Amino acid sequence: MTTFIWNGQTVVDLRETLERGIDGVVMPKVKTENDETKHIARPAVIIASVRSGGTFLAHCLSNHPQIFCDRGESLHYRSLWHTHLTTNRAELIYCLTHMQGWRVSMCKLTYQQAFLREVWDYIREVPVIWLRRENTIRQAVSVLLNQMARRGKIQRPQHTFKRVALICVDLKPEWVLKKARVLLEQDRKAEERVGPLNPLALTYEEIVGPASTLADGAARRICEFLEVRYIPTLACELTRINPQPLAEMIKNWEAVRKAIEGSKFAHCLEGCGGKDG
Numbered sequence: 001m002t003t004f005i006w007n008g009q010t011v012v013d014l015r016e017t018l019e020r021g022i023d024g025v026v027m028p029k030v031k032t033e034n035d036e037t038k039h040i041a042r043p044a045v046i047i048a049s050v051r052s053g054g055t056f057l058a059h060c061l062s063n064h065p066q067i068f069c070d071r072g073e074s075l076h077y078r079s080l081w082h083t084h085l086t087t088n089r090a091e092l093i094y095c096l097t098h099m100q101g102w103r104v105s106m107c108k109l110t111y112q113q114a115f116l117r118e119v120w121d122y123i124r125e126v127p128v129i130w131l132r133r134e135n136t137i138r139q140a141v142s143v144l145l146n147q148m149a150r151r152g153k154i155q156r157p158q159h160t161f162k163r164v165a166l167i168c169v170d171l172k173p174e175w176v177l178k179k180a181r182v183l184l185e186q187d188r189k190a191e192e193r194v195g196p197l198n199p200l201a202l203t204y205e206e207i208v209g210p211a212s213t214l215a216d217g218a219a220r221r222i223c224e225f226l227e228v229r230y231i232p233t234l235a236c237e238l239t240r241i242n243p244q245p246l247a248e249m250i251k252n253w254e255a256v257r258k259a260i261e262g263s264k265f266a267h268c269l270e271g272c273g274g275k276d277g
Contacts, residue, residue, distance in 0.1 A: 041068060041105035043097035044226060045123045047114045047194055048131040049187060051142040053204040055159055057131060058108040059236035060214040066103040066228040070096050075113040090118040097126065104226045111190050120193075128199040129222065132187050135205065137260060137268035140179035141249065142242060144171060161237045166244055170251045173259035180265050200225040212236055 046061075046069075048054030055071070062069040074096055075089055099105040114123060133139040145167070149156035154169060202218055209215035213235040214222075223230040247253045260269055 040098050040100055041102040042227070043094075043126040044104055044106040044129065045093070045097065045114070045126060046106065046108040046129045046131060047123075047190070047199070048108060048110060049133060049139070049183065049190070050110055051139050051146065052131050052133040053207055054108045054110070054131050056212075056236060056238055057129075057202075057207055057214070059238055060219075060234045061106070061222070063234055063236060064223075064228060064231055067226065068099040068102040068105045070107040072108075073110065073113070074107045075109060075116075075119070088118065089113075089116060090122050093119055094122060103228050111186055115190075115193065124193075124197060127225065128194060128197050129225070130190070130194045130199040130201045131204070131207070132190070132201075133183075133204040135268045136180045136183050137176065137265050138246065139183055139204075140176050141171065141246060143179055143183070144175060145169070145242065145249075156241065158241075160239055160241060163239055164241055166248070167242070168249060168251050171256060173252075173256045176256055177259060177263055177265070180263075180268075212238055212240075 046054055046057060048057070055073075058069050058071050061067050062071050074092060093107065093109075096107045097105045109119070109123070114120060145154065145156055146158055148154045148169070149158070154167060156167065157164065200221060202221070207215055207218040209218075213233060216232065219232065219234050220230055242249060246256075250256050257269065260266060
């Protein structure tokens, strides 16, 4: 496997692995508009709060003919890369953001992953799309449901390409408010670090369009930021897991609503009849 030097260190070149395949499975060759150049792509990263549409955005951008975007969480301990490759985090992100034959090469990272010291030292030098969520209450509920699913209390995928049954559960009001406060604080700390990088700042509410498409306004801004051709109908096959109003998702909604009304998150109630991810 080829190696090269970055920042004084030897870096494993993952491109040969991608072309050769993993465990004998050959990766399909995808033709892009600039295949003939064979130039290394410009790097970029998505830094996203949890349950803010980061995976949806990565999937949509991966369908742009000039963009390579890893669809999963590259640094997750169960990711394809961690399972099959031996390399450190910074090397992995460097390689995923320097693929051949694309205009832009990028991946998605959560706050926790992005702010690891060795990773942050690299990505703070590249263009960043910063994604968060305006409605912190809906985000908090989405995170809580995801945690319940991981503990086996409910049957719920984290992401899916198929429709799932609607759900209705009891959530303690203090759980919802506590999680919302944690998420708000995470956004505040992220802004302190990401803000000085002049990122393209977007929200879940801005990027999600109808029928699993990237909203047109967000698509235009992203394509301009990444300096790629504007594509009007970027989409993916991911399905929203929690599309119903919170009043239909939470059995004890009245108790939760009253708690929210008396908190600094009261403004979030305006969006609780809309969409969720």
